[in-house]
Amino acid sequence: MSSIVNKGVPNAPFYTPVQGPPAGTALDQATAPTLFKPLKIRGVELQNRFVVSPMCMYSADDGHVTDWHFAHLSQFILRGTALTIVEATAVTPNGRISPEDLGIWKDSQISGLKRIVDFAHSQGQKVGIQLAHAGRKASTLASWLTLEDGSRTVAAESGGWPDNVWAPSAIKFHEGYAEPKAMTTEDIKVLVQAFEDAARRAVAAGFDVIEIHGAHGYLITEFLSPASNKRTDQYGGSFENRTRLLFEVIKAVRGAIPESMALFLRISATEWMEWAGEPSWTMEQSFQLAKLLPAAGIDLLDVSSAGNNPAQRLVIHPYTQINFAGRIRDELKKNGINLLIGAVGLITNSGVARRIVQEGEAPQADLVFIGRQLLREPEFVLRAAQELGVEVKWPNQYHRAAWRVMAGYDTAM
Template identity: 60%
Template sequence: MGSVSTNYENTAAPGVPFYTPAQIPPPGTPLDKASAPTLFQPLKIRSLELHNRFVVSPMCQYSADDGHLTDYHLVHLGQLALHGTGLIIVEATAVEPRGRISPQDAGLWKDSHIAPMRRVVDFIHSQGVKAGIQIAHAGRKASTLAPWIGGTATKTLADESVGGWPEDVVGPSPIPFYEDHALPKELTKEEIKGLVRKFAEAAERAVKAGFDMIEIHGAHGYLISSFLSPRSNKRTDEYGGSFDNRIRFVREVTEAVRAVIPETMPLSLRVSATELMEWTGEESWTVEDTIKLAKLVPSWGIDIFDVSSSGNSYEQRFPENPHFQLDIARTIRKALRADGIDMVVAAVGNITDAQTARDVVQEGPEAAGELALVARQFLREPEWVLRVAHELKVGVKWANQYSRAGPRTDFSKKF
C-alpha cells in the first residue's frame, strides 16, 4: 500500500524576490505529452528550455518613461505569463535615445533601465515562463507619435514639444521613410561602429536584467532593415552597394552581441523577408536575399531566425493571402533544411486560430517553423493558449490560482 503525501506546503516559486506559488509544471504544459501536437511539446535552444511552442511576439506599447518599463508593462506582460505561453519577448527596446520609435518607447541605453526590466522578468519567471527581449534601433522611422495620436492627416512626427528629436534622426542614407517622417542624417562610419557597441552594451544590460534570450530587431524598416535594402541604403562605402556590404552592419551587430552574452543564451534575429516591393520591378530586398542571409547567420551566432515582412517602403503591397508570411517562413525553412542547416525558424503573421497555430509548427517537412509567434491575438485574448488547447482537445496545466476555472465539459455540475 503506497504512502500518502503529508507535504502540505504551498511551495514558493524559486529565484524571485517575492512570494508566489510555484507553477509545477508551468501553465500551458500538456497533461499527456505523448498525445499532444508539436505546438504543446517542449523545445530546447542552447540552455533555453520552453515548455511549449507559443511565443508572445514583441509588441510596442508606447508606455515607457524615459525608456523605463512601468507598472503597465508588469501587468500587460504578467497576465500573459499567467496564461500558459512558453516565451514572452519584451517589445522593441532602444539601444540609444534617438533609436526609439516614439518618446515613450522602452530602452536599455543606461543602467537605470535594468531594475524595471528585472521586475518584469522576475514575474514572468515566477510563473514558470521564459523571458526574452528585442533590442532595436528605429533609424529613419524614429521620433514619431504613438499610433493612437500620430498617423493621422494632421501629424505623425513627434517634435521637440512632445519629447521628440526630429533633427537627430539617423539612417544609412538621407532618405526619409515618407514625407511625414523626419529626414534622416546619414550615419558616418564612426557612428556606425558606435551603434554596434551600443547594441552590445544593451545586450549586456539585458543579461543583467535576467532575460533568457535576446532578439536583434532587423525588420520593419528600422535601422538594420534599412541598411539591408537597396531602396533605403544608397551608400557607396563598405556599408552599401553589394549584398555583402549591405549585410555588414547586421553582421557586426550580431557578432558584437554574441561576444558579450553567455554562450548558453540563444540569440534571435528578426527580419523582414520581403519589402513587398517586387511589383515595382526595381531592386529591393526579397525572399531570395533573405534565404541567402539565413544561410549565413548561424556562423555569426544566431540560433533563431524570426521571419516577418514589410515595413521599409510606404508603397508596399500586401498579398491577399493572410498567411503569406507563414508561407515565406516555410520556404526559408525548406531551403535551410535542404542545406543541412537546423537553425530554429520562428513563424509569425495572422496566427489567430487553433488549427493554424497547430499546423505552423507541426513536426514534419511542411512546418513553417519550430516556434509560433503571436502578437495581436494575445491582445484580444490573453488566455489564447488555453483556448487553443481546449479547441484542439489538449489537456493542459492551468495556473494554480486559476485552476478552479478550468474548461468545463460537464455543465450539469454546479459550483
C-alpha cells in the first residue's frame, strides 16, 4: 500500500490538489525566455508574463457575478495565465456600461467575486479586478445588440438610467447615446469615495491586483481629454486640472489597500484625433502623465488607445498599441523613472508575445495583456510554451495531455 497522499490546498474552501508549481511555470528557469520568467510587483509574484485583459461580458445580475463569470475566468486560471483580471467593474450603479455589467458598489457583490479569487488562489494563480466608471458611455446595450433605430441607449423601463449619465461636461459621446449631465464637484467627491469603497471591497474579496480604468473613452478618459472636458473649474482646462480626478482616485484607492497590493492603471495613449487640429489627448500627454505615476503609487501602466471619439482615425497593424507601450517605456527609462509597462492589442501568437518582453532585445513592455486570443484559444499560454520550446508545468489533472515542445519553431514574427 502506498503512503503517498494527494495533498489538498491548505485553507481552500473546497478540496483541490496542490499545484506545485502553478500551471504555466517554466520548469527550467535558466533557459526560459523572459515571457516565462517570474516577475514580482510589490507583494505579488507572477510565474510568467501573461495577463488576461479585462473583457466585458454583459452577463451580471444586478452587478453580481454569476456562474457564467466563474466558468469564463476559470478556464484561463486553469491553463497557466499568471494574472487574470476581472472585467471593468462599476464602482457606482450609474457607472455600468450596460445594465448587465459587473459591479462592486455594495457588499453583497463581494461573495461572488471572492469565489473566483478563492479558485484562482487554490490553483496558485493571481487575480485582479478593474475598477471603472463608464461616464457618458453608460446605460447602453450589450455590444452585440442594437435598437431598430440604431440607438444604443437603454431606457429606464428596460433597466437603464439615461437621465443619470455622468460626464465631465454635457457632451454626448455620439448619436444614439444618452445626453450626459456635467458632474458637480459634489458628484466628483461621491465618485472618488465610491472608488475608495470599491477598493476596500476588492481587498475583502481577496484580490491581488487592482487596475483603475482610465482608458477607452470612459469617465476618467473623458476628464483627461480636452476634447470631452470643457470644464472651467479645478477639474478642467490645464493638464494638471484634467488629471486631477485621476490622481484623486489613485490616492483614494492606494490609501484603501495594503502596501503589498499591486495597483495598475490603464490609459488610452492617444485618442487618434490629432488629424482634427483640435486639442485632444496625445502621446505627449501620456508621456507627461506616466512620469508622475510612480510617485502617486501606480506600479504598472497598461497601455491601450482610442475609444473617446467616434471620429477617431486608427492606423491598425499588429504593433499599433504595442509600439505605444514601447515608446512610453523608452521615455521613462530615458528619464530614469521606473514604472512597469503592460502591452495590449492584437497579441495573437507566441512570437509576438515573446518579442514584446524579451530582455536584451529592446523589450517594449514587462507584461502582455491578452483578450480576444484567449477567447479563441484559452490554452494560449500552454501553446505558446510549446511553440517556444519551453517545458512548463501543466495542471496536475491535465498532465497526460501535455504537448511536447516544438524544437525549431520559427518565432520570428
